[in-house]
Amino acid sequence: MKSATYIERLNRPLRTYAFLFLAFLYVPVLFLPLFSFNDSLYISFPLKAFTTKWYAQMFADQPMHAALMNSLKVGVATAVFATILGVFGAKAVTRYRIPGRKPVVFTIMLPLVIPGIIMGVALLMLVSRLGIPLSLYTVTLGHVLISVPFAMAILIARFEGFDKSMEEAAADLGDNAWWTFWRVTFPIVFPGILASLLLTFTISFDEFIMAFFLSGTDPTLPIYIWSQLRFPKKLPGVLALGSVILVVSFVVVFASQWLRGRGAARISDESSEP
Amino acid sequence: MSGNDAFISIQALSKHFGPVKAVDRIDMTIGGGEFFSLLGASGCGKTTLLRMLAGFETPTAGDIHIDGVSMDEVAPHHRPTNMVFQNYAIFPHLDVRKNIAYGLRVLRLGNAEVDRRVDEMLEVVKLPGFGERRSNELSGGQRQRVALARALIKRPKVLLLDEPLGALDKKLREEMQLELRALQQSLGITFIFVTHDQEEAMTLSDRIAVMADGKVLQTDTPEQLYEAPNSREVGAFIGTMNFLRGRIVALELDPETIVVEAGAAGTFRVAGTGRGRTVGDPVLVGIRPEKLSVSVTQPADGTNAIQGRFAAMSYLGDRSHYFVEVDGLDQRISVASQNDLQHLLAVGQLDFGAEIWLTWAPAGAVILAD
Amino acid sequence: MSDTVSIAVRPAGPGRSWRSRLRALYLRSEALRGYTLLSPTLVVMAFAMVAPFTILVAMSFWTQTGFDIDTTLTLRNYQEAADAPVYRALLIRSLWISGTCAVLTVLFSYPMAYYVAFHVHRRKLVWIILMTLPFWTSYLLRVFSWKVILGYNGAINSGLKSLGLIEQPLEFLLYSPTAIVITLAHAWAAFAILPIYVSLEKIDRSLLEAAADLGDGPVARFLRVTLPLSLPGVIAASLLIFIPTVGDYITPTLVGGPDGIMIANLIQVQFGRVNDWPMGATLAILMMIVVGLISVTYIWLSRKAIERIA
Numbered sequence: 001m002k003s004a005t006y007i008e009r010l011n012r013p014l015r016t017y018a019f020l021f022l023a024f025l026y027v028p029v030l031f032l033p034l035f036s037f038n039d040s041l042y043i044s045f046p047l048k049a050f051t052t053k054w055y056a057q058m059f060a061d062q063p064m065h066a067a068l069m070n071s072l073k074v075g076v077a078t079a080v081f082a083t084i085l086g087v088f089g090a091k092a093v094t095r096y097r098i099p100g101r102k103p104v105v106f107t108i109m110l111p112l113v114i115p116g117i118i119m120g121v122a123l124l125m126l127v128s129r130l131g132i133p134l135s136l137y138t139v140t141l142g143h144v145l146i147s148v149p150f151a152m153a154i155l156i157a158r159f160e161g162f163d164k165s166m167e168e169a170a171a172d173l174g175d176n177a178w179w180t181f182w183r184v185t186f187p188i189v190f191p192g193i194l195a196s197l198l199l200t201f202t203i204s205f206d207e208f209i210m211a212f213f214l215s216g217t218d219p220t221l222p223i224y225i226w227s228q229l230r231f232p233k234k235l236p237g238v239l240a241l242g243s244v245i246l247v248v249s250f251v252v253v254f255a256s257q258w259l260r261g262r263g264a265a266r267i268s269d270e271s272s273e274p
Numbered sequence: 275m276s277g278n279d280a281f282i283s284i285q286a287l288s289k290h291f292g293p294v295k296a297v298d299r300i301d302m303t304i305g306g307g308e309f310f311s312l313l314g315a316s317g318c319g320k321t322t323l324l325r326m327l328a329g330f331e332t333p334t335a336g337d338i339h340i341d342g343v344s345m346d347e348v349a350p351h352h353r354p355t356n357m358v359f360q361n362y363a364i365f366p367h368l369d370v371r372k373n374i375a376y377g378l379r380v381l382r383l384g385n386a387e388v389d390r391r392v393d394e395m396l397e398v399v400k401l402p403g404f405g406e407r408r409s410n411e412l413s414g415g416q417r418q419r420v421a422l423a424r425a426l427i428k429r430p431k432v433l434l435l436d437e438p439l440g441a442l443d444k445k446l447r448e449e450m451q452l453e454l455r456a457l458q459q460s461l462g463i464t465f466i467f468v469t470h471d472q473e474e475a476m477t478l479s480d481r482i483a484v485m486a487d488g489k490v491l492q493t494d495t496p497e498q499l500y501e502a503p504n505s506r507e508v509g510a511f512i513g514t515m516n517f518l519r520g521r522i523v524a525l526e527l528d529p530e531t532i533v534v535e536a537g538a539a540g541t542f543r544v545a546g547t548g549r550g551r552t553v554g555d556p557v558l559v560g561i562r563p564e565k566l567s568v569s570v571t572q573p574a575d576g577t578n579a580i581q582g583r584f585a586a587m588s589y590l591g592d593r594s595h596y597f598v599e600v601d602g603l604d605q606r607i608s609v610a611s612q613n614d615l616q617h618l619l620a621v622g623q624l625d626f627g628a629e630i631w632l633t634w635a636p637a638g639a640v641i642l643a644d
Numbered sequence: 645m646s647d648t649v650s651i652a653v654r655p656a657g658p659g660r661s662w663r664s665r666l667r668a669l670y671l672r673s674e675a676l677r678g679y680t681l682l683s684p685t686l687v688v689m690a691f692a693m694v695a696p697f698t699i700l701v702a703m704s705f706w707t708q709t710g711f712d713i714d715t716t717l718t719l720r721n722y723q724e725a726a727d728a729p730v731y732r733a734l735l736i737r738s739l740w741i742s743g744t745c746a747v748l749t750v751l752f753s754y755p756m757a758y759y760v761a762f763h764v765h766r767r768k769l770v771w772i773i774l775m776t777l778p779f780w781t782s783y784l785l786r787v788f789s790w791k792v793i794l795g796y797n798g799a800i801n802s803g804l805k806s807l808g809l810i811e812q813p814l815e816f817l818l819y820s821p822t823a824i825v826i827t828l829a830h831a832w833a834a835f836a837i838l839p840i841y842v843s844l845e846k847i848d849r850s851l852l853e854a855a856a857d858l859g860d861g862p863v864a865r866f867l868r869v870t871l872p873l874s875l876p877g878v879i880a881a882s883l884l885i886f887i888p889t890v891g892d893y894i895t896p897t898l899v900g901g902p903d904g905i906m907i908a909n910l911i912q913v914q915f916g917r918v919n920d921w922p923m924g925a926t927l928a929i930l931m932m933i934v935v936g937l938i939s940v941t942y943i944w945l946s947r948k949a950i951e952r953i954a
Contacts, residue, residue: 007852011763018759021752025778028789028830031799035792043792044802089685096678097291104682108689113884115891115935117908118928121915122696125703125925145692148685165363168330171350172357173377173428180351183376187367199780206782208894213915222784229788229898239792242785249781254773261769332674347667 029246036239043235054240064241067224071205074136074220078143078204083196085144086151091185094159095167109149119146120213127214134216142210147200154199154260158192191259198256202249221245281306281464282327282432287336288488289322296322298488299336304466304481309458311467311475314485315511320468321360323485324434327466328357341431351380356425357434361441362417364409370396370420371405377428395423398457415446422457432464439474451477472512476500484508500562505643509560516566516607517642518559522551531636534559538602542578545636558642563610565638568596569631570624579633582607584626587615598632607632703925713922721926731910731927735934738890738906741821745828746886750878752829753836757877758870761844772841779834784894790827791898794818819901827895832888836881843877844870872950879946883939890935907931 035043039051058064089108093101111119120142127138166188170180186193208222215223225241228234282304289297297319304310312320325331327338329350338345340354356377365373374392383391396402399419409417418438425433435454439447455478458465469475475482476496483493484507492499492508503509506517520536531545534557544559551557573579582600596615597606609632618624670676679686705717725731760771778786793799801813847870855865893908900906907927914924 005849005853006856007849008762008765011759014755014759014763017755021756022774024830025775025833028793029778029781029786031792032785032789035799042797043795043799044797045799046802046806085685085688088681088683092678092682092685096674096681098675098678098682104686107693108685110693113887115888115908115931117891117893117911118700118932119696121911121921121924121928122700123692124915125699125921126696129699141692145689148689152685162366163361163363165359165361166365168328168350169357169359169363169365169424170376171330172328172353172355173424174351174380176349176351179379183379184365184367188365202780206780206784208782208784222782225784225788238788242782242788246781246785250777253777253780257773257776258769261772347664 032239032246033243036236036243038236041233041236043239054236055244058237058240058244061237063219064221064224067219067221070136070218071221074140074143074211075201075204077140078147079197079201081140081144082147082151082200083155083193085148086155086196087189087193089148089152090155090159094156095164105152108152111146112149116146116209117213120210123210124213134214136215136218136220138214138216139211139220140204142214143204143207146207146210147203150203151196151200154196155189155192158189158260162188195256195260198252198259202252202256206245206249279303279305281308281341282466283339284323285337285339287323287326287338288334289319289326289331290334295488297326297333300488300490302483302490302493304464306464307462309455309465309467309478309480311469311479311482312485313469313472313475313482313511316470318485319488320470320485321436324357324436324466324468327432328355328434329353354431355434356428356430356432357436358418358421358425358438360436360438362421362438364412364417364420364424366409368408369405370401370407370409370412373409373420374405374423374427376424391427395427398426399423400453414441415450418442418450422454426457426461426463430463432466433458435465435467437468437470439469440471447474454478476512484511486511502640503560503642506558506560509640509642514563514608514610515560516563517605518561518603520557520559522553522555522557525551525553532557532641538600539580542580542639543636544639544641547641556644558644559639560642561634561639563595563608565634566607566609566632567634568598568609568611568615569633570618570628571631573631573633577633578636578639579631580607581629581631584624584628584630586626587619589616598630700925700928703922704929706922708920708922711919721923722930724923725926725930731907731930734905734907734910735931737821738908738931739934739938741824741904741906742828742886742889745825745832745889746882748825749829749832749836749885750840750882753833753881754840754878757837757841757844761841761847775837775841776834778830779832783831786831787827787895787898790823790830791818794823794826794899818899819904821900821904823899823901824895824904824906827899828885828889828892831895832885835884839880839884840874840877843874843880847873875946875950879943883942887935887939890931 034047036054037050037052038047039049039053040047092098093105098104123138123142123145124134127134127141132138166184167180170184171177175183206222207220208226211220211223212226219227221241225238228238280303282302284300284302284304287297287300287302288295300319300323312323314320322331326333327340327345329345329348345353365376368376371392374395375388378388378391392405393402396405399422401416401419401423404412404416404420409420412420418441421438438454439450442450451474454465467475467478476499479496481493481495482499484491484499486507492504494502499508499512503512503515509515509517518534518536518539520534520539522532523535523541524533525531526533526543530547530549531543532547532551533541533543535541536559569579572581580598580600582598584596585599585606586597588595593610593612594616596609596611598609599606615624624630670680703713704721705719707714707716707718707720756775760768760775764771791798795801795818796813796815798818801810804810805813851869851873852865855869860868890906891908891911893906893912896904896906896909908931911924911927911931914920914927
């Protein structure tokens with residue numbers, strides 16, 4: 001590990017601030033698990049007895065199971081489609097000199113900066129004008145649309161992280177495009193693909209706004225949670241469910257980001273002199 | 275091995291990147307078994323030309339034939355060329371053996387045969403025992419050898435090398451130069467070598483093409499390029515050259531010698547260059563620093579000589595460079611010699627600012643295109 | 645003696661079939677090959693962007709008649725939106741809330757990004773993941789957790805009451821624009837931290853050493869070198885928060901109360917209870933236009949500012 005230079009030496013007040021900032025990010029979220037173990041219908045202090053009955057209640061909830069299955073289906077489909085589209089797009093924009101690269105990338109990245117409600121209502125109008133009934137398919141369409149920019153961003157970074165000459169070397173040694181992809185590109189980009197799958201799955205799994213406008217009679221998990229918020233009696237169950245979702249999301253996202261970061265670090269190690 | 279003179283033939287080849295003409299209507303022939311270098315400053319189009327040979331860039335116009343076959347529609351993976359990349363492009367996810375064996379997939383050889391060939395190549399590039407290493411466990415020189423082995427195992431008709439020694443330090447570079455040259459001679463494969471280092475090109479090559487702005491300035495053997503550059507750019511790029519601008523005042527047809535009047539540099543003779551010239555033509559004369567000798571006394575009449583002042587010196591160990599100022603010339607004249615002035619300086623017979631004379635033989639200068 | 649694969653030789657010249665010509669064109673044009681590879685992504689994205697937005701624009705010129713949509717083109721919705729003061733008031737409030745939120749989030753995130761960029765040497769990756777992790781988890785649940793905290797009988801009020809510090813719940817905490825700003829700042833912090841962090845990380849450390857060498861103390865160094873060089877990140881961060889938050893309706897619904905209704909709530913009810921899709925489309929387009937104009941002006945102004953510094 002390199003030692004700190006004069007410019008990068010320890011700054012205690014700043015470090016304190018950084019820890020406070022992390023607390024601001026994480027403490028609010030921790031109230032969900034805290035109250036989910038509280039033996040009271042009301043979410044307020046002082047805490048009553050410890051209980052796991054809200055979890056038992058949640059796991060017994062049949063509509064919740066259905067919603068969970070819906071979310072899993074949509075999430076897996078979204079992850080696969082968005083990542084495939086991301087691989088095509090990322091390879092094309094990093095490996096070819098194409099005229100109009102900037103506007104093309106801008107178009108693909110646009111969903112990042114358009115308010116979700118606008119994307120949601122615009123797609124709702126489209127599918128209803130086309131006479132397509134709202135279903136999990138329409139939700140998946142919406143989720144793919146907002147996930148592709150993230151998949152592209154991860155994969156572009158990964159493609160830029162390894163030298164184009166690797167693929168040229170494979171072609172030079174006799175591999176056609178197909179073999180070059182499977183023997184060189186894919187193994188090197190693989191951590192990025194995995195990170196993209198995990199991240200786009202999480203985005204879809206947690207997404208609410210698009211699903212709000214585009215789902216039919218089958219709710220996804222966030223839509224189901226939203227519908228439960230109206231009933232005070234159901235709140236503790238929502239807290240339990242929310243806690244589980246948060247924990248799972250945290251683990252999945254941490255894994256995906258770790259893969260992404262480690263992958264990037266490994267590539268840069270390899271391209272520098274030992 | 276086909277020994278024909280036009281093993282590779284390049285016709286009116288151009289590559290434009292938008293408004294930039296990276297390669298501009300180049301014609302070139304390269305013989306079988308030749309060690310051929312493309313030499314030029316960065317951005318001169320040498321790498322683009324090499325990449326067009328490999329098939330990674332598609333020409334805007336023109337054609338390339340290798341061994342009589344047009345490469346126009348041949349994809350990189352079907353070309354009889356293999357490349358050593360500038361950064362070596364060693365696959366990070368494979369070990370050395372798998373890297374070297376990479377190109378054998380298309381040949382569908384048995385495992386034993388693959389192993390045998392890989393071992394053979396490891397011997398050739400002097401890396402036996404390194405087969406299980408990964409690219410991040412290799413030094414720069416070792417990576418270079420792996421890249422070489424990986425390209426050569428395909429037994430290509432042409433090996434393309436894109437500044438392969440650029441990343442190595444000076445000592446290792448010189449060692450690798452000798453090895454490369456020996457390897458090329460023993461294999462008899464055509465090598466096309468891209469470099470910006472003129473000494474490297476001179477050491478290695480049978481012939482060198484000097485490039486600038488997408489065009490070839492001169493293609494010749496190292497000796498010819500040095501002794502008889504055809505233009506000011508080539509003269510200045512290969513080694514150092516002093517330039518004198520003048521006008522022909524007389525022709526002596528036997529032997530074909532011209533007399534040049536060059537203003538402040540006086541009047542002098544240039545041998546062997548009289549053919550096709552007429553009195554009154556403007557000429558540019560180039561003289562290499564080592565063709566000049568220094569004299570502290572005025573030379574005899576009729577010798578080529580310029581009078582100037584001793585201005586500066588740089589000591590290089592095995593030789594020294596002296597710089598002489600001449601009134602009326604905007605550039606100092608540079609002289610190389612094997613330290614014979616050191617002695618004069620030491621005993622006080624010569625000092626900075628002293629008047630000295632530079633002399634050279636009529637055959638020591640060349641006439642250049644401007 | 646050559647082991648290289650045989651080369652498919654094609655006759656050149658006028659005898660070539662159109663397929664071989666097409667193939668030659670494809671091989672010659674890198675752009676064509678690039679676009680071929682890009683086409684699945686581009687077609688899907690372009691279709692999923694262009695088609696809905698065309699309908700959105702068309703819809704805004706139509707009108708709702710009972711349960712049917714009258715497709716005669718008219719500007720009636722825009723007229724109505726311009727005439728009714730409630731739309732303008734809500735739009736201005738939304739812009740104000742999002743603007744405040746963007747400024748505050750950037751201000752509070754900057755030191756955090758600065759710390760990680762300049763003062764974290766070990767396990768930097770872990771810090772970066774920790775800073776951005778909450779962003780990837782359920783937006784709905786994060787907003788909901790603020791309702792749990794700020795609520796009338798929420799964690800803060802009930803906590804303070806049980807400690808005997810207050811008699812009556814603090815009402816300003818929930819159902820107010822302040823609650824929205826706090827919640828949004830929490831939800832979007834990662835969008836501020838990342839661009840700022842990236843722009844700080846990119847700064848060559850020798851520039852700061854040069855500034856120190858030339859006599860600048862820490863504050864002067866920050867103001868004269870670090871801050872100007874990180875401005876692109878700051879600008880990106882503020883826009884990345886401002887633009888999406890204007891269109892948020894979950895946060896105002898959960899923690900905003902009657903004083904915290906934003907323009908997106910109004911858009912949402914056009915598609916729900918009110919069932920006037922054309923009006924919803926009109927409001928969505930007006931919101932996009934206003935946000936777009938503000939963003940473009942902001943980018944233009946900040947470019948000018950950066951040019952002046954440089």
